[in-house]
Amino acid sequence: MRLYRSQRFIRPDLECHISSKALKHNVRNLKSLCKDGTKYCAVVKANAYGHGIAEVVNILKTEDVDFFAVNSFYEALHIDTLIDRQSILIFEAVYPSQPREQILISAERGFHCPVASADAVNFIQDVLEGSSHVFNAHLNIETGMSRCGLDQNEAQTLIDLIDQAPNVRLAGIYTHFATADEVELDYAYEQLRRFEDFLGTASIRKRKDVIIHASNSAATIKMPEANFDMVRCGISMYGYYSRPMTDPPIKLSPTMKLQAPIARLKHIPAGHSVSYGRSFVPYRDTVAAIVPLGYADGYWRCFSNKAPMMVGEHVGKVIGRVCMDQLLLDVTDVPGVAVGQMVTIIDDKHDSPCGGYALADLAETICYEILTSVHAHVSRIVH
Missing domain, CATH: 2.40.37.10 (Lyase, Ornithine Decarboxylase; Chain A, domain 1)
Incomplete structure (x- = not known):
């Protein structure tokens, strides 16, 4: 198996102090905005927003956190040995030309990953064919971000294909807001409406094993209707409101x-x-x-x-x-x-x-x- 490791050089006189008290305080305050039972996904991509991915994961792994979110397979592998009970959500979608061993490792370790094409679903099934492993697939629904999302017809096609693949399961459906951090939220609520329309059309709410998630930090704070089954909090977990707020509903402390x-x-x-x-x-x-x-x-x-x-x-x-x-x-x-x-x-x-x-x-x-x-x-x- 290929090793994904790198040596680290640390300069000790340049000190980045991380307050575990402030970090836990922010997580608890963000969770207080959600209804009981809502899962909490701690976003630790980009070296935990510069705070240190290993340090942040070690602080939060004993807190009431359900997922850690990273950008890539490599980040997931880096923190996998640190966590105890949490799942890992990868934001970078599976692509058919990536190393096959990454699909196998992701399935073995229970990583959750977006899938954005029929070719990717078929690639995953081909890698896992005949094994007992099941790949946790999430679909990103296009509602107005115009970046990585699938339109509703594409998404429905992939849902049908996943349902027919023995080694792939639909584990999550999500979207991402483009303007939830702005003062004017009309566009964000239009995205939410489009997302809810898809959930209804595809009968997603009836599937109790599928995690529905949409809220980033700003939406968690400002759009409680968008919290669904899980919230994904990044910048606010580290003490910032995306943009400064004059009268925030919760207090956040920089960590x-x-x-x-x-x-x-x-x-x-x-x-x-x-x-x-x-x-x-x-x-x-x-x-x-x-x-x-x-x-x-x-x-x-x-x-x-x-x-x-x-x-x-x-x-x-x-x-x-x-x-x-x-x-x-x-x-x-x-x-x-x-x-x-x-x-x-x-x-x-x-x-x-x-x-x-x-x-x-x-x-x-x-x-x-x-x-x-x-x-x-x-x-x-x-x-």
Whole structure:
């Protein structure tokens, strides 16, 4: 059997602190929005949104969590030995040219996977023919995302084909919302209507062994009608509302704090340019902290000359260009600043000047991209 392993290099002085208390608090609050019996799927793809997939799975495997969701077979295999009783849902659909052993392993270990074509169903059945293994297939219904979903006729054809395949069973039917995180929810509710129409037409609700799921984090919070048999929560599990909300129904607490030490203090005279491109020239004599973190570690170059960091209770500003492995921080006004002192790069407070939302605004992106950019070689420390 082919091995799917990689060696990991971890840099211990770059510290990504993960709060198990905050993570569990968020999961419990999200579950409180669901009716009794609703399954909870913890989305841990993309290295658990940058938090560390093994660390997050180990925290949550003893909680009331039914599924862990990943993007690929490789992520599923990575966490399979960590979990106790949960199932694993893979979002990447089966395709007929993937290695046959992946289908066999998926069936043996009970992974749940989307199937998006008749060729894929036939491929799975061919691999498992004559064995006692049954493959857990999910169908993604197109309701308006226009990405990976099947139209209703395609989906019905696949349901009929799956029902005739001895080694494949229909384990789930789902859809994905395109705009549930926006203030205006008309389109999301139109998607929900289309999904419910399909469930009725295909008589899915009568099939008690099929898990119906639609809600992502935003829909779990804002569209209780869409929760069905299971919710799939990603970003909100890590403490964010997809987009900031003024009056959220539940409180979420960020679970990540990213820190790095001051490696050196450098005195820069007024008028002397700083770093690549001479993009910053101080107007006064400046004390700069050299922090051993850069865009290779997941801290974006666009934060050059504008992003704040916290040094204790004081704010320092990035000066000059963020380099591949280091950056400079203006700490002239930080009292008692010292080499070895830890600097907070991404804070675990929503109202912090270097919180996830604030950095996303600076970068003109979303908090997801800020969090998932934290490199895997940064040390994850669980509290």
